[in-house]
Amino acid sequence: MDISRWKMRQGKKKFQERTVTLAHGSGGSAMRDLIDDVFVGSFDNPTLSLLEDQARIDLGSLMLLGDCLAFTTDSYVVTPLFFPGGDIGSLAVNGTVNDLCVSGAKPLFLSCSVILEEGLEIDILRRVVDSMKAAALAVGVQIVTGDTKVVPRGSADKLFINTTGIGVIKTGVSPAAFQIQPGDIILVNGSLGDHGAAILVARGELSLETDIQSDCQPLNGLVDAIVSVCPNVRAMRDATRGGLATVLNEFAQSANVGIRLHESAIPVRKEVAGMCELLGFDPLYLANEGKLVVVVPPDSADEVLAAMRSHSAGKDARIVGEVIANPAGVVLLKTEFGTERIVDMLVGEQLPRIC
Template identity: 70%
Template sequence: MNFPPTNSIQNPLFQKIEKVRRRQSKVQDTHITLAHGSGGKAMRDLIDDIFVGNFDNPILSQLEDQASFNLAPLLQQGDRLAFTTDSYVVDPLFFPGSDIGELAVNGTVNDLAVSGAKPLYLTCSVILEEGLPVETLRRVANSMKAAAEKAGVQIVTGDTKVVHRGAADKLFINTAGIGIIPRGISISAHNIKPGDAVIINGEIGNHGTAILISRGELALETNIESDCQPLHSLVETILEVCPQIHAMRDATRGGLATVLNEFALSSDVGIRLYEESIAVREEVNGVCEILGLDPLYLANEGKLVVVAPKENADKILVAMKLHPAGKDACIIGEVIPSPPGIVLLKTVFGTERIVDMLVGDQLPRIC
């Protein structure tokens, strides 16, 4: 019997030994150094220990320069591909209720989900500052692993770069995501029509407030936590009862007000909000009053805005309330024919004011 050479990369035994050897690689340093971005053994140990060790799956374990997967199973789930990318530079890295790792996974999953897509695959690229504690990076990777498992997605490829001390702020993450849109689903801001109902799945402003307080720049104490959560399952629930959703978007940077302004401009319609229907925690209102902020513009990381035909609004609301991520869902407004491109807020005093789009963000680096 002829055996392949023991050093042949085609030898299954050799491949198995190599995989075991690779997984035994451990980062020896306590802090990130420039060597961890050099492409040598230090970098390989970092990738094997921190990333491959956490994200391991059949696609990632190939350790190629790209992820490849069969198209046939994907085509069985839908007829269109949803593709998104995002970067995360939140400060601080860890904040009440979440951290940059969970935020990166959930943020990308949600960007796919609001198109109606089933999220499947993510990429993860990190930019590390020289001097970052390795244990901090390990905590972030562990968090990403848990978030990916919860969302049912796989992190299949990535990249690691290290920059000189002072050239970045500890850790930045870039992600991209791929999902499949089922046949018959067509969600777009251009679909919005007068008479549509505007629905949100809960109270606003918690994420932005949690980040602000955690920075320690204000002598304020609250128990507010970020609302960071994956929304794909809630979206599936909504589409089960109403596949004819006109528009859907997660209200992240710029908050509820920015999303609705984008909707109004895209479909050349007006939107009227009802202040009494918009849930805002007392602590969030208190922080906003002290600092002169408006909760309508505060960032969220677990809130989606749904615009749907009015006749379907009640059954959508019932379905959302039965889901953990939508238990506080509420109809907060309606689409009106005019003034086009304008969002109006009917206040609790019965007056109306324009809710315009801000030139900049009230709070930088919140995601």
């Protein structure tokens, strides 16, 4: 990092504005002051400190970590901005990190682009940025570039965030849905639907009282544990919008196989199950932000399960089903009564604005 540039920023007058104004998106000094104090002051690292229009990353250092680049992007529009177990800031970091690591990649760098609504309180923005900083530090990624836009009051809902991530995949690791085969075993790392339920409660529209927390968390350490014992893992995906049911339908269609779930094995908290029963929701479709669906060869299932349970993010891991040849492209649920029903792809979204 350029020490002289760092000292210049440290000596600048603290940003004093209380709310975001249109001037903060003008490209002038007001915008630069906001970026320097709120964003660069929190995310500071050698790459970001150059303050160029792009992040410059040494390819040689990346090639030492693997032979394939993973690249993803996602946007976050969750409401409310703060919810039990997380906020839009931690969600934006962990969500993109998880999209990288389910490919087997080591997450390394993120961008952060924000759309701010005129009138947003600067203190709220600082809280979100501080949360992003903490989440990035916990994972070991750097936020190295970004962008800021301001829209007039009423043109957005307080704050939207886009994060783009870059990671490197280790040689020999290449999970992908098309590799799934009949006989493979399906695992999840814990209870389903926590994030969707927590968001619903946080909105305060139903006068529900519960201590359900979002499962927002990074999954890179858990993925490392899985890959260490099973580098030939067939497929991995984080079950976000659309939940477990949507992921498995995507798997079944991509690999042209069938999937059978066992209702008795699927972990759902009593509070989440009760809420779903009350409101007519199905926890199989509820959003998660820290749950991983893993498909592995049958001879690796027990070892992968043990590895998952040895990590804090997978201590409640379960085997929930298996891959079958027919009916191809279909997900079946074997109920606790011994019958089977089809688990279709969700047509719409049970809950909007959950991530």
